[in-house]
Amino acid sequence: MDGLTMNGVLVMHPSGVFSEDSMLSMWRDISVCGNVYALQDSHSAQQQGNRVESESDVLQEGSLINLCGVNLPWQTLEGLLRTPTLQQLEGLQQEINAALLQCPVDFSTLAFPSLNPAKGDGEAAALGNLTEDVGQDDRQAGSLRSCSSSDCFSKVMPPRKKRRPATGDDLSAKKSRHDGMYRKFDSTRIKTEDDMFSSKRCLEWFYEYAGTDDIVGPEGMEKFCEDIGVEPENVVMLVLAWKLDAQNMGYFTLQEWLKGMTSLQCDTTEKLRNSLDYLRSLLNEPTNFKLIYRYAFDFAREKDQRSLDINTAKCMLGLLLGKTWPLFPVFHQFLEQSKYKVINKDQWCNVLEFSRTINLDLSNYDEDGAFTFSFRASVVGRIC
Template structure:
């Protein structure tokens, strides 16, 4: 009898173990579905997320943007916000329209704060891709300028250049000082593009410095 009871108990344990494995498998499958953004992205949820920050005009403005940045844990002046705006194809600094939000967040497959936080590393990586960075840099000019002006005021240009090139261009401090001493008030689009080209072609030790080329860049940077 003790043996039979033991076998019965063992069989019960086996059954319980099998149930436990099945339950665990089902839970794992459910978890996999939850963390799979491709399957779980919801336009409805994304729209509700937008309205957490949108004002009465159905636009995320400065106040909503401040709360949005706080929620995702990114400072408003962080370059990641510029990359995000580029992904959303937002033309105006400090504003996201509903259409821009839905289109961009759908592309990123983000419908909530947590999913966007999970994409921050991906957004940072865009800055290390040469082609993507060039597009971000060019986008920044139109994004930052006053829309009734064709050029970028020099103070805004200096701030944006510091954001975009300050961390990677060894000669940026010298160039920034040059802009500080300049009497010119604006930088046009061609000049803006030429600064990036200069930063990519001239070596930090100026070993490939070309006087004619440097003059061209100086003319571009100052409007001479």
């Protein structure tokens, strides 16, 4: 076959080329990867039709791709803000679809020319089955022949069985199936377009807080926290930053926002509010907590420093361990009285391991062990 169309999709010859005895014809309103072709009434033009001047082979921002009668715009995230409005798209879609070749009420059979004698007998036999019912006059390249709906159905549909009278059990079973199907349908149809994640809506949401540099800074962050009903120093903000993989405390970039909010499927303030409990629950999972804890060190430190200053470290440790580690008040006092000015990453990780493995009475603590903090002498009197 040289090519056939099905609902606006062009399917090429299996070998990827047209047969030697035919050339590309002109097609009507068939869009393949952004190129639009026209379909002649004769279906047998000997030269390729002129391409629409406004179309090109290169997909670019705003290109329309027609798949099975549905027009889809090709977009990048950066171009979402320049996306046409829904009304503009609908108008353009109606204009394009108005010229699309419509399928008739009855079926149409596509007849193909005879095969090249050089082709194998197996291929000829396979394709011959497709044209055995087509009259000799219809065997011209690309010609269309109409047949009635009943004639086509009789060839593909099995004979209908006689219906037997329904019994009481049958009616009960039918009602049960109907109720089950209704419940299933009812549970899915309540989802609206607003429930589905929208990158465009997420982008618009971002710019409610971002500045001209495409970054949510301290002022935007304060407004953001106020809108979602969370204090900036709340630990859930640290979990959110971890989800966004934010690199700097107090700042969200556009890329971080889109990546994290897409993962959370949040594109509005309300959706994020409804996800706060989920974010808090991640702290209760040991594996996730460890990942968040390790992330917090790099998130909070100055990027030109390899260590975390002691004051920031005390705040972050209080945020992460203050409510779950009974010894934290003692450890915090130890840091207050110590001469430490910074904490490196090994020490930071050791604090978490210490909180998980050392008994509350320090009975299994070894001052000569692997832990880089040595504070038994200063606190043992307050614990024992």
